[in-house]
Amino acid sequence: MTQEYERNGDNEIIKIKRQLHIYSQENEEIAYESEIKEIGNSENVKDEIIRKIKIDSRGNIYTLKLNGSIEIFDEKLNNLHKLEKDTYWDMDLDENDNLITLRYTKTYEKILEGMDTKKYSVIWQKEYPKEQGPYMIYYNKDTKTLYGLNRSIISKYDVEKDAISKLLDYSKLSAVEYVDAIAVDKDEVIYVCGSFKDESKLFQYIKTDEKTAAANDIKKEINFEARDYVNYFSNAAKQFEKENPQIKVNVTNIVDIPYEEYSERLNTELMVGKGPDIICGFGYYTKDYMDKGLMVNMDEMIKTDEEFHINDYYSSIIDGSRYNDCLYTLPLTYLFDCFVANEKLLEEKGIEISDDWTWKDFYKAVTTDKRCYAIPQFEHDENYGLEDLIKDDADYYIDWKKKIARFDSKEFLAALKLLKSIKIKFMHPEADASRRDADNLSKLEEAVLFYPMYIGRYLDLNFFSRYSNGKIVLPSPKGEYSDAKTFKSFNASINDGSKNKEEAWKFVKYLLSEEIQFYISENDFVINKKADERRISEYLAKMKETNRLEESNAYVENLNIIRSNLNNNSSFVPQDELFNTIWEEIKVYLSGSRSAEETAKTIQNKVELYLNE
Numbered sequence: 001m002t003q004e005y006e007r008n009g010d011n012e013i014i015k016i017k018r019q020l021h022i023y024s025q026e027n028e029e030i031a032y033e034s035e036i037k038e039i040g041n042s043e044n045v046k047d048e049i050i051r052k053i054k055i056d057s058r059g060n061i062y063t064l065k066l067n068g069s070i071e072i073f074d075e076k077l078n079n080l081h082k083l084e085k086d087t088y089w090d091m092d093l094d095e096n097d098n099l100i101t102l103r104y105t106k107t108y109e110k111i112l113e114g115m116d117t118k119k120y121s122v123i124w125q126k127e128y129p130k131e132q133g134p135y136m137i138y139y140n141k142d143t144k145t146l147y148g149l150n151r152s153i154i155s156k157y158d159v160e161k162d163a164i165s166k167l168l169d170y171s172k173l174s175a176v177e178y179v180d181a182i183a184v185d186k187d188e189v190i191y192v193c194g195s196f197k198d199e200s201k202l203f204q205y206i207k208t209d210e211k212t213a214a215a216n217d218i219k220k221e222i223n224f225e226a227r228d229y230v231n232y233f234s235n236a237a238k239q240f241e242k243e244n245p246q247i248k249v250n251v252t253n254i255v256d257i258p259y260e261e262y263s264e265r266l267n268t269e270l271m272v273g274k275g276p277d278i279i280c281g282f283g284y285y286t287k288d289y290m291d292k293g294l295m296v297n298m299d300e301m302i303k304t305d306e307e308f309h310i311n312d313y314y315s316s317i318i319d320g321s322r323y324n325d326c327l328y329t330l331p332l333t334y335l336f337d338c339f340v341a342n343e344k345l346l347e348e349k350g351i352e353i354s355d356d357w358t359w360k361d362f363y364k365a366v367t368t369d370k371r372c373y374a375i376p377q378f379e380h381d382e383n384y385g386l387e388d389l390i391k392d393d394a395d396y397y398i399d400w401k402k403k404i405a406r407f408d409s410k411e412f413l414a415a416l417k418l419l420k421s422i423k424i425k426f427m428h429p430e431a432d433a434s435r436r437d438a439d440n441l442s443k444l445e446e447a448v449l450f451y452p453m454y455i456g457r458y459l460d461l462n463f464f465s466r467y468s469n470g471k472i473v474l475p476s477p478k479g480e481y482s483d484a485k486t487f488k489s490f491n492a493s494i495n496d497g498s499k500n501k502e503e504a505w506k507f508v509k510y511l512l513s514e515e516i517q518f519y520i521s522e523n524d525f526v527i528n529k530k531a532d533e534r535r536i537s538e539y540l541a542k543m544k545e546t547n548r549l550e551e552s553n554a555y556v557e558n559l560n561i562i563r564s565n566l567n568n569n570s571s572f573v574p575q576d577e578l579f580n581t582i583w584e585e586i587k588v589y590l591s592g593s594r595s596a597e598e599t600a601k602t603i604q605n606k607v608e609l610y611l612n613e
Helices: 210-214 232-243 259-271 287-291 298-304 315-319 343-349 359-366 410-424 438-447 458-467 501-511 514-520 529-545 549-565 576-590 596-611
Strands: 002-007 013-019 021-023 030-033 037-040 050-055 061-065 070-073 079-083 088-093 099-104 110-116 121-128 136-140 145-150 153-158 163-169 178-184 190-196 199-205 220-226 247-253 278-281 330-342 375-377 427-432 450-455 471-475 486-494
Touching: 050 088, 061 088, 088 136, 099 136, 136 178, 145 178, 220 232, 220 501, 232 247, 232 501, 232 514, 247 501, 278 501, 298 501, 315 330, 315 549, 330 343, 330 514, 330 549, 343 438, 359 410, 375 450, 410 576, 410 596, 427 438, 450 458, 458 529, 458 549, 471 549, 486 501, 501 514, 514 529, 529 549, 576 596
Parallel strands: 220 247, 220 278, 375 427
Antiparallel strands: 002 013, 013 037, 021 030, 050 061, 061 070, 070 079, 088 099, 099 110, 110 121, 136 145, 145 153, 153 163, 178 190, 190 199, 278 486, 330 450, 330 471, 330 486
16 A cells, blocks of 8 residues: 655645555566545545555455554455544454454553454453553464564463463564564564664564573673663663673663552662662662662762763763762753743733742742733643742751751741742633643733743754744742752662672763764753754754744753753652652642641651651
8 A cells, every 4th residue: 555645835744645556476566556546635634644454355455544543445445444433553354354453541551352344343352451461463364373562572462361471572682663563473483673763674583592592602791770661771772782792781671660669679679789780760769879878979980981071961960960979870861840931921010030030039920910820720730840849949958868857947937838829829720731722822921921841852842933932941940948950860870789880880871972862862851962962953954944943043042051050950859759748738738728837847747757767
């Protein structure tokens, strides 16, 4: 099936030309071509793009479209039937021409379903939790076996016996970013059609016995654990092993392990001198680990490594990640809060705000005019970002070394009262952060001073160039008592109990190299300067194509100013468990059910109990 696209001036698809080609296996020539069918004159024409086809024994063509519908055609591309009640993710056909489909529920559970294609009635169905079910399927008609791909793991799915048998985790063998299709033959040789760094490849995986695998001359092994959502680290490990054949990197993807469960397991392992060689993530480890010497101070490694040059990286992000003047963790990627300020409205109200503003400045801006509100509504968070007023000063309220809490202080009482004052004029009662219709945009322009957001990806810059005309970018307000301008990073630390510290450091360095950082920057902000500059240049080149270069340049400049002033890694603030306890008490106070003094006393007691456990 070929599809040619016609686009308008905004590069939007407005017409699709579709044609079926049937090839002869005997002489490898085209045996038949259908007439070209044109699909167009619709706002949602791109939803008609076909992304997969399967053919039954009668020559009927089953097509899976971009919008999740399944349409069945004959050889002339005449419509025979359409399934669009549910949104389908993948499909295949069994030996009896029954249709096997995969679809998701609203909560991302995955449903495999068998359907009789004569009556289009369901003949079997099986629901899987999101961490177990596949997102891509393949059915082998010869062996009557259903296979599925979940993340990088290919498994055999026996619906009748309710069994899942793992066959292969390709991330341990190959560097693959995206998978287009999988296939498994009768001997269970596995084929993966995928891509890595814009290069399409077909991978073949054959079973080998342990003796053959052990024949490789691997001198050292290091264990690396992280939430590897898109296999960046698995792929980087494969590339690293090619360049360093004497080192084997075992990547454990913990993405399906709940945070609390993994944190508890990691804590237990580290305390007895075990655990992975490299720990990677958003603050799994606490200041306790650093105080107890469970993490390697990488400053010592940097001093003796002539190949590693600290000036190649953004110093504000690295220095902001120090603890007690030691570098127990190196940030690989990072994100931060900022505010898109309504410059026009600020000027109309005579409100002046600098990059160095505090939450008191925020309060003054909000209370300048009765018709002004701080931010628009965020449907799932009525206190969007307000927690930072307390969290950013956590190191002031808690002396971690001496295990002393200061929540009964006059400063904390003042912070509570400031928080409550801001809350009154915080969210606009009608302007919705998620809507872009004219009426809502008008409310945003006329009465909302700031639009808060996380900035963690180069793609986020599109927000500014598209939606923020007449706006300026500001860092989030700094802490009142700690002077903290915070960010949150995805960190790598080396376990002090590791027997292969030098090899672990070599892999951490590799993750910070220009090429790997540029690769990771497809999704996140990185700290390698050259990789960052390359990604920004690429972004600006795309903006030039759409005539948005001038405004994009301005926002990149603003963001660079913010990034250079970041100084405190919020991955080191109180653990979620502790801060959630603090915030639950603050929410009671904000509701009016308790006084500031009572709230401060309750929090003081709970934090003291936590610190002394």
